[in-house]
Amino acid sequence: MDIKKLVKKEVSSLRAYNAREIPCRIKLDANESPYGFNRALRVAAGISTNRYPDPEAGELKKVLAKDLGIRQDMLLQGNGSDELIYYLISTFGGPVLYPTPTFSMYGIIAQALGEKKIEIALDSELDLDIGKILPAIKKERPKLIFLSSPNNPTGNCFSTGRILEIIESSRGIVIVDEAYQPFSSEKGFLPLLKDYRNLVIMRTLSKIGLAALRLGYLIAAPEIIAEVNKVRLPFNVNSLSQAIAVSALREKKQLIAHIKAICSERDLLFRDMRKIEGLTLFPTEANFILFKVNDADRVYSALLKKGILVRNLSETVKDCLRVTVGTPAENKAFLKALRQAGI
Amino acid sequence: MDIKKLVKKEVSSLRAYNAREIPCRIKLDANESPYGFNRALRVAAGISTNRYPDPEAGELKKVLAKDLGIRQDMLLQGNGSDELIYYLISTFGGPVLYPTPTFSMYGIIAQALGEKKIEIALDSELDLDIGKILPAIKKERPKLIFLSSPNNPTGNCFSTGRILEIIESSRGIVIVDEAYQPFSSEKGFLPLLKDYRNLVIMRTLSKIGLAALRLGYLIAAPEIIAEVNKVRLPFNVNSLSQAIAVSALREKKQLIAHIKAICSERDLLFRDMRKIEGLTLFPTEANFILFKVNDADRVYSALLKKGILVRNLSETVKDCLRVTVGTPAENKAFLKALRQAGI
Numbered sequence: 001m002d003i004k005k006l007v008k009k010e011v012s013s014l015r016a017y018n019a020r021e022i023p024c025r026i027k028l029d030a031n032e033s034p035y036g037f038n039r040a041l042r043v044a045a046g047i048s049t050n051r052y053p054d055p056e057a058g059e060l061k062k063v064l065a066k067d068l069g070i071r072q073d074m075l076l077q078g079n080g081s082d083e084l085i086y087y088l089i090s091t092f093g094g095p096v097l098y099p100t101p102t103f104s105m106y107g108i109i110a111q112a113l114g115e116k117k118i119e120i121a122l123d124s125e126l127d128l129d130i131g132k133i134l135p136a137i138k139k140e141r142p143k144l145i146f147l148s149s150p151n152n153p154t155g156n157c158f159s160t161g162r163i164l165e166i167i168e169s170s171r172g173i174v175i176v177d178e179a180y181q182p183f184s185s186e187k188g189f190l191p192l193l194k195d196y197r198n199l200v201i202m203r204t205l206s207k208i209g210l211a212a213l214r215l216g217y218l219i220a221a222p223e224i225i226a227e228v229n230k231v232r233l234p235f236n237v238n239s240l241s242q243a244i245a246v247s248a249l250r251e252k253k254q255l256i257a258h259i260k261a262i263c264s265e266r267d268l269l270f271r272d273m274r275k276i277e278g279l280t281l282f283p284t285e286a287n288f289i290l291f292k293v294n295d296a297d298r299v300y301s302a303l304l305k306k307g308i309l310v311r312n313l314s315e316t317v318k319d320c321l322r323v324t325v326g327t328p329a330e331n332k333a334f335l336k337a338l339r340q341a342g343i
Numbered sequence: 344m345d346i347k348k349l350v351k352k353e354v355s356s357l358r359a360y361n362a363r364e365i366p367c368r369i370k371l372d373a374n375e376s377p378y379g380f381n382r383a384l385r386v387a388a389g390i391s392t393n394r395y396p397d398p399e400a401g402e403l404k405k406v407l408a409k410d411l412g413i414r415q416d417m418l419l420q421g422n423g424s425d426e427l428i429y430y431l432i433s434t435f436g437g438p439v440l441y442p443t444p445t446f447s448m449y450g451i452i453a454q455a456l457g458e459k460k461i462e463i464a465l466d467s468e469l470d471l472d473i474g475k476i477l478p479a480i481k482k483e484r485p486k487l488i489f490l491s492s493p494n495n496p497t498g499n500c501f502s503t504g505r506i507l508e509i510i511e512s513s514r515g516i517v518i519v520d521e522a523y524q525p526f527s528s529e530k531g532f533l534p535l536l537k538d539y540r541n542l543v544i545m546r547t548l549s550k551i552g553l554a555a556l557r558l559g560y561l562i563a564a565p566e567i568i569a570e571v572n573k574v575r576l577p578f579n580v581n582s583l584s585q586a587i588a589v590s591a592l593r594e595k596k597q598l599i600a601h602i603k604a605i606c607s608e609r610d611l612l613f614r615d616m617r618k619i620e621g622l623t624l625f626p627t628e629a630n631f632i633l634f635k636v637n638d639a640d641r642v643y644s645a646l647l648k649k650g651i652l653v654r655n656l657s658e659t660v661k662d663c664l665r666v667t668v669g670t671p672a673e674n675k676a677f678l679k680a681l682r683q684a685g686i
Contacts, residue, residue, distance in 0.1 A: 001540050003566045006486060006515060008436045011570065017398065017577040027394075036393040044387035044583065049591070050379040051370075052554045055360065079422050082576040086429075090455055093351045105576075112433055112574040113456075143349065172349060197344050211395045212582035223346045227354065231455040233425040233448075234360040239555035240387065240583040248392070 010114045017108070025307030026333055028324040031152065031180075031288050033209040035258040035327075040247040044240055053239040060242050063249045064217060068190065073222040076229055079236045081179060081204045081216035085109045088144055088200070088218075090231045092173055097142035099128055101153060101316045103177065106146040118142055126154045126282065128162045134169050143172040150180040153313055153322045155284030157186050167196050173224065175200045180286035182208055182259050183266070190219065197221055207287055209258055210248055213241040262287050266325040272335050278343035288324045293343045296321050302341035308334050353457045360451070368650030369676055371667040374495065374523075374631050376552040378601040378670075383590040387583055396582040403585050406592045407560060411533065416565040419572055422579045424522060424547045424559035428452045431487055431543070431561075433574045435516055440485035442471055444496060444659045446520065449489040461485055469497045469625065471505045480512050488513055491520040493527050496656055496665045498627030500529050510539050516567065518543045523629035525551055525602050526609070533562065540564055550630055552601055553591055556584040605630050609668040615678050621686035631667045636686045639664050645684035651677050 004012060022029075057077040065072040078084035086109050089096060094115025098106045099122050110117045118140055123129040128147070137145075145166060149158045167174045178201055181188040189201050204216040215237060218225065248255065270289055273281055280292035293299045296314040300321060303310055311322040323334060347355060365372075400420040408415040421427035429452050432439060437458025441449045442465050453460045461483055466472040471490070480488070488509060492501045510517045521544055524531040532544050547559040558580060561568065591598065613632055616624055623635035636642045639657040643664060646653055654665040666677060 001514065003540070003564070003570060006435055007570045008434060011434050011573055014573040016569070016572045016575075021397070021399075030395055032395060033393045036391050038388075038390075038392055041387050041390060041392065044384050045381075047381075047384060047555050048379050049381055049383065049555045049587070050376045050552045052373055052375060052549070053557065054364070056364075079426075079581075080576065080578055082578065083422075086576065091351060091354050092349055093457075109576075114436075171344065197346070206395070209393045211578075212390050212392045214396065214578055214581040221346070226359070227346060227350045229359045230354055230357040232359075233423065233429065233452075235423055235425065235554075235557055238422075238557040238581065238584055240587070241581055244392070244583070 010111050024309035026330045027309050028326050029309045029311045031324045032211050037209050037248040040244045043243045043247045047239045053235050055234040059246050076218040076225045077237045078216040080214040084216050087228050087231050089113045091228045092143040095140050095142045096144045098146040103148045103152045128158045130162045137169050145174045148177040150286040155286045155290050157285045173198050177202045179204045183287045184285035215245050269331045290322050292320050299341050303337050306337040308337050353454050367652035369673045371669050372652045372654045374667045375554050380552050380591040383587045386586045386590045390582050396578050398577040402589050419561040419568045420580045421559040423557040427559050430571050430574050432456045434571045435486040438483050438485045439487045441489040446491045446495045471501045473505045486515040488517045493523040493629040498629045498633050500628045516541050520545045522547045526630045527628035558588050612674045633665050635663050642684050646680050649680040651680050
């Protein structure tokens, strides 16, 4: 029996996500927050390990709905945004359209589910290439369009006007992935939700100090949520993640203080990186900075030799590296190592 | 825009899992263990909430592999078995064959993923109806066959000979779901894994005291694991579940003591239920007992009035209820309420 032959064609040609752990002293590769909410872990002690989680995540939805000023039936919880992408594609099918470069999971999951992918390169300003996207929408009628704004790995927000043009032109669902929105000076799309029935907003707690929990959520019209909820596994978010997230979200002040600290550190880091000759910096509204060097592989290795792990994007964006904003001390060490590495 | 029309046909006709919480004093409806491992929660305090989980679940696999006497590359971790069913069907596609009645998620997930379902009723002894399954395999060539043994909700193990006949006749993958195997007097299929390349064993920690964590795993040949791993979301099992599971699994003695206690309580409960006139009992190798009464809806309500929640299966198995084995005190209260309810 040849197992390979039994596997769906689209899956067989996928490569498993490379998640090899690279030993390092300072980890600035995964857009994690440098600040945890470890106080929130206290509530773990009160969990009954033998009982299934609340399948509706009622308490979590209550806290989120109140915070966002929306109805609870406009929310859907996921085991990270990744799982919500899976559910959206399961619910609506393809084609799935997204710009490139962007968050890799849109394409990986579309392929895992055997759906057609339509990839459209960003324009030279790293904004949405509306001149190519609108005709593609007309011709291919994508069921789903994923727009990460601020975009990973470029860091910029797409222009609101272009996103709205896409939403208005599409007969499918448009998901604005706001994973990095908390770090942005822009307001995000929540206020526009009432005007567009095909708009879905995706958010996550992973970038704001709670990556360990795996908690993402969708915000959309109740009729969209109800459909996606049909393919949701009943107990997809476990008891610990629910309880700890609720506890952390109740410490809103702390949460905002961390975000503010990261943003001001980002601005300082950006300013200092700009002084390094030969380095091209891309404007950022996220908790990371994309930058271009002469030889990304060489600089990546030089940084790693000093114990500093960044993301090498050279396969996706020529000669680019991505550094996550860390603590002041971490950023200082990164800057020092970068200067020593030479560009 | 009509959202309903955008949704995949198969999904649109699905109903969301009814997970309404029913208030009760004694919860015997969900095949949970009455005994938790709350001591294992201590390790939660050591988690860094801001860091992503280990995508490979290395420590967990190490502990499981050692315990099972297998190689680590024969294991795949899931956010509960539910997620592993999703992954298996994503990887291999359909048709998906399973007997009925059985665990409902095989059919729900196959439908969510738009794959053909082949349902074959159990025979009058609640065993696999080999006379119908073998011709169906020949005709329909299912890519996946799910066999829950011990079976939920019937409680019995299917005959090993019949399962082997199915494995030998199938050119697809056969998954033996051993969620309830720890409570069975039979050995399970692990020793047979080396003889059958298309055999996959699925297990879970949910029935043995850790339902809150959502942790299931597959055991299979490395070449099967490698393919399914391609559709696995990189961070599907969160940091807390990994750490707490490792901690609990290291307390093997405690784990086994709980299982033994549940099995002997089950045998006592079975013996006592047998004395109740008019009640039909089905033999069980699991942590629950299926029983038939004259009017399941009435008995269900009568029990609930006393604060005791069991599972009403009357929609699936005519006039049957399913009771999970609880603590001695819970079982006593259940028996008393059942006697008072009358059959």
